[in-house]
Amino acid sequence: MDRERAKDSAQVNRYRRRFLQGAAAAAATNAAAPVPAWGGSTLGDVFADFFQDHYQRMTPEEIQETLRRIERKAKRRYGVEIQCKNTPPQENVVFGYAINISKCKGYRDCVDACVEENNLGRDMRYIHVLEMDQGGQNLRTADRYYDRKRVPAQGKYYLPIQCMHCDEPPCVKACPVEATWMEPDGIVVVDYDWCIGCRYCMTACPYEARHFNWGGPKLSGAEINPDTHYLGNRPRPKGVVEKCHFCVQRTRENRQPACQEACPSGARVFGNLLDPDSEIRYVLENKAVFRLKEDLGTEPKFWYYRDI
Amino acid sequence: MTFFAFLRDGLHSMSSGPPLYWLWMGALALIVLFGGWRYLHQLDEGLIVTNMSNQVSWGFYISNFTFLVGVAAAAVMLVIPAYIFDRQDIKDVVLMGDTMAVTAVLMAMGFIVVDLGRPDRIWHLIPGIGRFHFPESMLAWDVVVLSGYLILNLGISFYILFSHYRGYIPKLRIYFPFVIIAIFWAISIHTVTAFLYSSNSGRAFWSNPMLAPRFIASAFASGPALMIIGFQIIRKISNYPVAQSVINLLALVMGVALQITIFFIGAELFTDFYNEGEHAASIRYLFLGLDGHYALQPWIWSALCMLGIAVVILMIHPLRLNTHFLNIACVLTVTGIWIEKGMGLVIPGYVPTPLGEVYEYLPNGNEIAISLGIWAAGLMLFTAMAKAAIPIECGALRRPGLALGEPLCAPPKLQENETVPESAPLGALPEADRTSTRDANTGGILTPTPTRIPPTR
DSSP: OHHHHHHHHHHHHHHHHHHHHHHHHHHHHOOSSOOOOGGGOOHHHHHHHHTOOOGGGSOHHHHHHHHHHHHHHHHHHHSOOOEEEOOOOOTTOOEEEEEETTTOOSOOHHHHHHHHHTTOOTTOOSOEEEEEETTSOOGGGOBSSOOOSSSSOTTEEEEEEOOOOOSSOHHHHHOTTOOEEEOTTSOEEEOTTTOOOOOHHHHHOTTOOEEEOSSSOOOOGGGOOOEEETTTTSOOOTTOEEEOOTTHHHHTTTOOOHHHHHOTTOOEEEEETTOTTSHHHHHHHHSOEEOTTGGGOOOOSEEEEOOO | OHHHHHHHHHHHHHTOOOHHHHHHHHHHHHHHHHHHHHHHHHHHHOGGGSSOOSSSOSOHHHHHHHHHHHHHHTTHHHHIIIIISOOHHHHHHHHHHHHHHHHHHHHHHHHHHHHOSOGGGGGGGSTTTSOOOTTTOHHHHHHHHHHHHHHHHHHHHHHHHHHHHTTBOOOHHHHHHHHHHHHHHHHHHHHHHHHHHHTOTTOTTTOSTTHHHHHHHHHHHHHHHHHHHHHHHHHHHSOOOOOHHHHHHHHHHHHHHHHHHHHHHHHHHHHHHTTOOGGGHHHHHHHHOBTTBOTTHHHHHHHHHHHHHHHHHHHSHHHHHSHHHHHHHHHHHHHHHHIIIIIHHHGGGGSSOTTSOOOOOOOOHHHHHHHHHHHHHHHHHHHHHHHHHHHHHTTSOOOTTOOTTOOOBOOSSOOTTOOSOSSOOSSOOOGGGOSSOBOTTTOOBOOOOGGGSOOOO
């Protein structure tokens, strides 16, 4: 009881100090900039959050304002300085991904790297690695929760599954408020500040690629990756859908996605489908590639292949 | 001015009543408040307080929503005989059917709102200031058809009620086009809701052309069942003229619709199980369990038994015409279809998941409390609207300055080729079937025995 009360009063003192500091700063500088008040949220930020427009309709100035607001919110909630950018898509780029399932051994380094890079709540994963029985492609007997001391297991192969960034995405069609769409560089993105949380897109997706924030993301300040993108790994609120976004904060700056870099087996190939000299194009043209649920007509930009 | 008197009188009627009325509304209000308190908790913590998961992302809320859209659509089962077949006995009760439809649509919308992760962003759906993904998104279609149906039913009911309040026969010429629109619109609301599910090609349990016909068939069984129960209650506690022929027609419709529903279920079972492939995994989970998981199995088999007993009662004439057996059949039908069209439809679509995982779902206390709160709010709304409408329909409530007990007359400003009366019954049913007396010329309702009507002035 006493410890809690002491903690409370310490918090109260902290807020009071911040408020007074802010008030003093305002008085000193006579600035027009809003000062964080008790609880840390200015009224202006609250209103701006509520009335924020759709990403595709915001003017460049509005987007910059929004990015700064997101950075302020992250500072208040997690105590961390982050950078939220809005790197545009590159010209003549459409991203594609291929996984060599002969090389994938089921280590799940990709899963962990994605969680860290993209500020996922620690109970969420964008990537599921399915442990499949050799001799077929039976999803019903696949196990995504395998917990072994040694991988790969005898008689099994591994199929990592994440958002396929379909060219005919059923999720984009389903969304009643157009909160999800395909960007010019082929990445299917979500405007987390526009999503109303109806989860119809999750129902529509045949690959279980979309995930919902049932509660607030289980994330602490120490775990945050501060290099973020508005459409990608910036901190997300409760009650919205999110998914793999091909690490938009990296790939739009000519870097590889975190999962590709993390794979120790070199099983992952990511690149520009429009570049005839890219590795991904080589794979698609020379390997026996296949896609999951081809018959549904979703046209995924995510292929699988074997070495033989 | 008459409009404000109408509102005032209506509100006065809703806020006065016998002790039973207050007991009923009070009990419902408690349930609403409890549900509201749990909803505040859900708003605070997020949908994590429910049992829904990434695997089963729609649950009890959407199950209730689906069932209620069917109930709302079934009002058309009164509208068609009333206006297309010109049955006067049905025309007397069509207002109550429309009121039930309005209540059901509002409850359905309530269930959508409590299911949203961000209800504060609901304005994102408004075309223009939001971004309304119409016509690509089936959810957008559902918003359009449900809102339109609500406005249609409110408009038609209001016009009829307001005309009666002013002592006029409602001008058929004015509202008949809207009645025709409402008939097609009613079919559309449940069809669009079915398309919400059947458009998902990644979910084999739903992705079949039978879903929309199945929805309509079961709606036309569950809706009339609720109406039969409701009309009997209304007939018992008021003077609202519910002819037995109305109940008989609804029971017949219910019987045929149930037969079709059961046939459709049978057709689905055959097609899925004869050459059983992976597409039958969900229906196997529902009826037989999957990988040691069978939470829904007792529910669906109970529902099938209930529907089976109900259809047998309804197919045997003496039983269908017997009040006790009919009521049993109605309760069984409503419960059976609530299970089959609710949890029995929504949950198996998610089990197994598209990547083959079997993860079960049953609603938890929070979801049940919030859902009961919405049902109670709907019942309160229906009771209040009926409480206001019944005196007007019985002729005991008229606009200020109008004598009670006068038959309805034609509204002023007659067209040249129009004659009075407009809504006289054609092929009138024998008098013994009516529970109230009618003016032979106009078909208007005369004031029945005054002792049962509480005086309003």
